Amino acid sequence: MNIENTQSLNHNTFNSLSNDPVINITNVAKAFAGVPVLQDVSIQLYKGENLVVLGKSGTGKSVLIKCIAGLLRHDKGTIDVFGKDIKTMRSREIDEYRQKLGFLFQSGALYDSMTVKQNLEFPLVRSGKKLSKKEMELKINEVLENVGLPEVINKMPSELSGGMRKRISLARTIIVDPLIMLYDEPTTGLDPVTSDEISTLINDVQMKYKTSSIIITHDIKCALKTANRIVMLHEGMLYREGNVDDFESSTDPMIHSFFH
Amino acid sequence: MKIKKLIPDSKVIPKLRTVTVESITNVGAKTVAKAEATGNFLTDVADVFLFMMLVLRGTFSRKFEFREFLRQCFQIGVKTLPLITITGGIMGLVLTIQSRPVLVDFGAVSMLPGMVAVSLIREMGPVITALICAGKIGSGIGAELGSMKVTEQIDAMEVSSTNPIRFLVVTRVLAATLMIPLLVLYADMFGILASWGGANIKGDVTFSLFIAQAFGAIDFLDLFPAVIKTFFFGAVIGMVGTYKGYHAGRGTESVGKAANSAVVLSSLLVLVVDMIAVQITDMMVL
Structure with a gap:
């Protein structure tokens, strides 16, 4: 994959993809200490699409994907993944589900005490794939090439810049060939050039690994570049759903303030 | 806001005249706070106990x-x-x-x-x-x-x-x-x-x-x-x-x-x- 050669916008590439829902979120609600964060949210993620979830800070976007990853338990509603509600999954089923899941955390969440190589080995060893040492090395080199950072393999996370950490974190999530990718604010805290590179990488991952992705962001440039479809959350509720053109041409003041 | 006297001229329970909704509310808030503190303490104790159980279970797990x-x-x-x-x-x-x-x-x-x-x-x-x-x-x-x-x-x-x-x-x-x-x-x-x-x-x-x-x-x-x-x-x-x-x-x-x-x-x-x-x-x- 070459970052420089990738197309500028992604929203015209989805028409050839399947319409099977991979994740089906129905009437999900979540509250913390009685304060509602998500209320009656229903969203579907279709196979092969990049779904961008937009919204102001504090509207429950991160809580939503943490519920999808099973890191938080939703109070009401269902989150069906591959046809099964994650709330009813046993711990072994959750583990199997997570082996098909990639999660790019807002902070990168690289393990500070491990080198880049050890960070990449960590999910690979636990993915259930029985790979030889040589196969693992090949895989590590492949994902590092894909994110454009083969030279940092023996560095510690503290020696990397913010953008590099995000890329290595992305490499760590794609190393297990996930079917679903969850991106939590992938461009937050990065300069515009690096943000653009990360957005390009998200599209590259979608094309190369055929992933279905949910991208949580309030970065409109990232949303425009990566989205096949957009949903907007406001005060914990689903505010609007549509494609990029719908949102760009909307006269709704809330959406307008985001896009212009 | 004063509550009306229940027994206007009673000498038995004269303090009723000074009872206000605010004071009742304050007593209620203090009781709720104490109940919450007790509840929090019990939750903490339960948390520690649960944590110890998880550690014990993890110690004897096959995936050590x-x-x-x-x-x-x-x-x-x-x-x-x-x-x-x-x-x-x-x-x-x-x-x-x-x-x-x-x-x-x-x-x-x-x-x-x-x-x-x-x-x-x-x-x-x-x-x-x-x-x-x-x-x-x-x-x-x-x-x-x-x-x-x-x-x-x-x-x-x-x-x-x-x-x-x-x-x-x-x-x-x-x-x-x-x-x-x-x-x-x-x-x-x-x-x-x-x-x-x-x-x-x-x-x-x-x-x-x-x-x-x-x-x-x-x-x-x-x-x-x-x-x-x-x-x-x-x-x-x-x-x-x-x-x-x-x-x-x-x-x-x-x-x-x-x-x-x-x-x-x-x-x-x-x-x-x-x-x-x-x-x-x-x-x-x-």
Whole structure:
């Protein structure tokens, strides 16, 4: 994959993809200490699409994907993944589900005490794939090439810049060939050039690994570049759903303030 | 807003006239606050209990993280050795230098090696070493896990189908439980060596005589309970450090709080465990 050669916008590439829902979120609600964060949210993620979830800070976007990853338990509603509600999954089923899941955390969440190589080995060893040492090395080199950072393999996370950490974190999530990718604010805290590179990488991952992705962001440039479809959350509720053109041409003041 | 008098001219319950809705509301708020505080305390106790159960279950799990356990043994054991060497040396030296004049006055200077050895092995070695370890290891574990929590590394581990309790907590608790007794024995040995050095500052005693007298004074009931209690010291330090780190809040401030409370609570619990151990040993001797 070459970052420089990738197309500028992604929203015209989805028409050839399947319409099977991979994740089906129905009437999900979540509250913390009685304060509602998500209320009656229903969203579907279709196979092969990049779904961008937009919204102001504090509207429950991160809580939503943490519920999808099973890191938080939703109070009401269902989150069906591959046809099964994650709330009813046993711990072994959750583990199997997570082996098909990639999660790019807002902070990168690289393990500070491990080198880049050890960070990449960590999910690979636990993915259930029985790979030889040589196969693992090949895989590590492949994902590092894909994110454009083969030279940092023996560095510690503290020696990397913010953008590099995000890329290595992305490499760590794609190393297990996930079917679903969850991106939590992938461009937050990065300069515009690096943000653009990360957005390009998200599209590259979608094309190369055929992933279905949910991208949580309030970065409109990232949303425009990566989205096949957009949903907007406001005060914990689903505010609007549509494609990029719908949102760009909307006269709704809330959406307008985001896009212009 | 005043409540109307229920019995206008009653002298039996005159205070009813001054009862206001605000005062009733205040009483209600205080009661609710107290109930909440009690509820929070009970929730905390339940949390600690649940955490201990998870650690226990993880300890006997088939998916034991052996490599991480060995890494933690190295971190806790080997990397604490310089500190324990200095601590053990100072304990032996100070005890000898302070005790010698008194023993000379009573003409009992020959009892110095035995007295130092018994003091170090029964009480000073285990407790001071454990307190030093609570400071270094407890705070280290608390801060490490706290920062992992804040930077979402624990969540990332969970998403990688790895049980963080098994990987992060069980390995550290077991490593602390196993390494602290070894560190205590090392501190005892180094303390006795330093004591010999201290005895030779103003006196003249051969190494073989000093060691023979020191070990001659120690019996099974000096060594056995002292070693057993150090396993509990290690478990307490590991458990408190991991619990505080694992349950740190979301901000960076909570990392400092986790490290601080890990040191304070584990030091306190080391002393409590020591007190219980002394009582049990006392009953065994009688």
